[in-house]
Amino acid sequence: METTTPARATDPSGAPAPPRLGHSPALSSGAGRATARIAAFAVCQAAMIAGLGLLITGPARNLWPLTAEDALNDAFERVRNDALTTASAIASGAGDTHTIVGITVLCCLALLVVPPLPRWRAAIFLALAVWLQSLVFLLITEAVDRTRPDVERLDASPPTSSYTSGHTGAATALYAGLAVLVLSRVRGRWGKVVGVLLLLIPLLVGLARLYRGMHHPSDVVAGLLNGALSLFVVGRAVLADDAWAARPPADAVDIAVAAAESRPGPSRERAVVIVNPTVTDTATRDRLRLVLAQRGHADVTFVETTERDTGGGQAAEAVRGGAGLVVACGGDGTIRAVADALAGTGVTLAVVPCGTGNLLARNLGLPLDPADALAAALTGEPRALDLGTISGDGIARTHFTAMSGAGLDAAVMGSTSDRAKSALGWPAYVLSGLGQLRGPRMRLAVTLDGAPALHRTARMVLIANVGTVQGGTALVPGARPDDGLLDLALFDPRGAGGWLRVVGVLLRGSRPSANRPTHGGPVEFFTFRRAELTFTRPQPREVDGDPVSAGRRITAEVRPGALTVLLPAGRGARGTSRETKKTTAPLPAQEK
Numbered sequence: 375m376e377t378t379t380p381a382r383a384t385d386p387s388g389a390p391a392p393p394r395l396g397h398s399p400a401l402s403s404g405a406g407r408a409t410a411r412i413a414a415f416a417v418c419q420a421a422m423i424a425g426l427g428l429l430i431t432g433p434a435r436n437l438w439p440l441t442a443e444d445a446l447n448d449a450f451e452r453v454r455n456d457a458l459t460t461a462s463a464i465a466s467g468a469g470d471t472h473t474i475v476g477i478t479v480l481c482c483l484a485l486l487v488v489p490p491l492p493r494w495r496a497a498i499f500l501a502l503a504v505w506l507q508s509l510v511f512l513l514i515t516e517a518v519d520r521t522r523p524d525v526e527r528l529d530a531s532p533p534t535s536s537y538t539s540g541h542t543g544a545a546t547a548l549y550a551g552l553a554v555l556v557l558s559r560v561r562g563r564w565g566k567v568v569g570v571l572l573l574l575i576p577l578l579v580g581l582a583r584l585y586r587g588m589h590h591p592s593d594v595v596a597g598l599l600n601g602a603l604s605l606f607v608v609g610r611a612v613l614a615d616d617a618w619a620a621r622p623p624a625d626a627v628d629i630a631v632a633a634a635e636s637r638p639g640p641s642r643e644r645a646v647v648i649v650n651p652t653v654t655d656t657a658t659r660d661r662l663r664l665v666l667a668q669r670g671h672a673d674v675t676f677v678e679t680t681e682r683d684t685g686g687g688q689a690a691e692a693v694r695g696g697a698g699l700v701v702a703c704g705g706d707g708t709i710r711a712v713a714d715a716l717a718g719t720g721v722t723l724a725v726v727p728c729g730t731g732n733l734l735a736r737n738l739g740l741p742l743d744p745a746d747a748l749a750a751a752l753t754g755e756p757r758a759l760d761l762g763t764i765s766g767d768g769i770a771r772t773h774f775t776a777m778s779g780a781g782l783d784a785a786v787m788g789s790t791s792d793r794a795k796s797a798l799g800w801p802a803y804v805l806s807g808l809g810q811l812r813g814p815r816m817r818l819a820v821t822l823d824g825a826p827a828l829h830r831t832a833r834m835v836l837i838a839n840v841g842t843v844q845g846g847t848a849l850v851p852g853a854r855p856d857d858g859l860l861d862l863a864l865f866d867p868r869g870a871g872g873w874l875r876v877v878g879v880l881l882r883g884s885r886p887s888a889n890r891p892t893h894g895g896p897v898e899f900f901t902f903r904r905a906e907l908t909f910t911r912p913q914p915r916e917v918d919g920d921p922v923s924a925g926r927r928i929t930a931e932v933r934p935g936a937l938t939v940l941l942p943a944g945r946g947a948r949g950t951s952r953e954t955k956k957t958t959a960p961l962p963a964q965e966k
Contacts, residue, residue: 408611412502415607420510423600427518427537430592443590447523450585458585459528465582466529468575469541474548478504481552496559499612500551507547507604511540514600520593528586539580539589539597546576546601554605554613566847576601643698644673648688648712650704651678653728654744661745662703662726669752671699679704685711693719699940703744705729706776710918714773717761717936724751724940731919733776737840737855738941751940758935759855762839768923769915773933775839775855776918780907780928781816782834782865784914787921815866816913821906822862830898834865835907837930847880850899858934862900872896904931 434440467473478501485497512534520537534540553572556565580594589597645666649659659676666674675697677688685702689712692700702712703726716723726744727735740747764778765771777783818835819827838861841853853861867873875896905928912924 411611412506412607415611416506416510419600419603419607420513423510423538423596423603424514424517426596426599427514427520430537431518431520440592443592444524446591447525447584447587451525451587454585462528462582462585465575465578466541466586466588468549469545469579469583471540471544474504474544478548485555495612496555499608500548500555502612503547503551503601503604503608504544506608507543507601508540510600510604511538511543511597514538514596515540520590523587523590525587527588529588531588536589537593537596538600539583539593541583542576542580542589542594542597543600543604545579546598547604549573549575550601551605554609644696645671645675645699645701646688646692646695646697647674647676647701647703648685648692648708649676649678650685650708650728653705654703658703658728658744662701662748665745665748665752666701669749671752679708679711683711684708686715688712689715693721697721699724701726701748703728706731706733706919709734710773710775710920713761713775713937716938717773717933720938722756722938722940724748726751731776731843733840733843733919734855737776737842738939740942750942754940754942756938757856757941759937759939760839760858760860761933761936762837762860763931763933764837764917765929766915766927767925769917769925769928772917773936774837774918775937777836777838777840777850778915778917778928778930779834779836780909780913780915781832783836784916784921787916787919817910819908820862820864820900822900822902823904830864830866832864832866834863835928836863836865837861837905837928838863839932849880851880852899852901856935858932859901859903860905860930860932862902862905864898864900865896866898867896902930902932905929 430440482497482501485493485500514537515535518535518537520535522531522536549572553569556572557569559565560568576598580598583589583594584591647659647662647666663674663676675692677692679685679688685704685708689700689702693716699722700712700716701724702709705727706729708729709725713723725735725738725740726748727740727742728744732742735742735747741750759775761773761775762778763771763773815831815833816835817829817831819829821827836850838850838853839855841848841850841861843849850861850863865876867876873896879897907928907930909926912926914924915922915928
């Protein structure tokens, strides 16, 4: 256990030193560390792509599919016509140097000057990604000498090597980078539509470069790879939650406490910060300690979770010790364990996302930077949120805050390694899920609020207290953590067409009227207060992203208003006004 007992800063004479004015240490920049990280990975990126180019132009040049590239270039030459040539010129122009530079400058300026706030990280991310791609491209063209295809070229040949496609790489860095920003910040259907259209532009640019005879297919693929790696390298260094978490000065907490004590106002209650040490480094803890001190919390205790006690025991001890505020710093599993212990106690919880998914924080509209999330919560007000309870064979009754389920999602959670989550973040779940899409369909019976059982097949079952997942996707539209209900989603797509229909439902962001689904559709939604699910065979299961033992039964029930959470003033759960309440509609006659 680590206890903070800050003392007043003093000058050499022993008198209390006045708080120093200037930039808040909580906003200290970690730009040096981010720069070093980008440089190290950029060297690896350039070496890998250059090595691939030397392989293509050397030992592998007589191997398939490289031997088929000339035939593909010839095929593009044979299908040329005026309409396609004009269209290819437009598409190729989207990756031209002047176009890329101009759009990058305009977008970065917009990110900095358009209200409500300057988005420095987003602007730096976009500019650095485009610049890094260009730098790596120039290095590769010096290392790999490859002639352009032996066809009529519709553009003047630049002096650089055919490998890689600079147009394609630059377009990937710019337009895919814009797609990342749009998909992470713009909610709703239009954000997804714009994001998908932006992602299509690099592919069209690459296709145009092939049509115009400027590159071999492998040059275009390498260009796409160069742009994508540039985004990944810069994104991990700049956009990651802890990218700029530099440690504040050693006396920053003393200064903040002294300043807080000099201001009139009631003293703050005792606070306990429960941190998951595997996802919360020392710099982040120092920033959290400083944020608390700046808001008058002088009596703060930091406690670490352990492998055997993931937060519940620490939270229960904090309640017994008279804590008025518990701060949970970790992923969804840590937040769930703390919430389980605080349920019904009235002790206030502040959610600080430090994990991979952070579903509850996303749905509550909290910033994903730990210090920003804590600062936003401490300036807010307490809100009563629902919790779900879940139990079953092999699952002791416990609470969950976000989502639980069985089938595909539980299999994905169980197959995603901690190393992949640490390296890739939440996209690791996506990669793992691709290998689970053809998993077996399960049969189950569903009993909602005592009504007759419904018999269904499904690939995935979700019990949701919140509805939105990473990327802003409303996986369970309508689920809210303050409406006194839980939501059930049954996903049963059949073939590629079924998955496309599922995507269509999610993109619309809406659902049928409560408990009036179309039997046999790829997705069905229900609302309930108590649900009993029985599977014909044991199924993988998860609770708030943590895999639990496989089993055949799940019982879920809502506990309305069981958890008190600090939220920024005027902000509730995503898409929910405080006055909005949903009701459970009766089942259709044929289902009763």
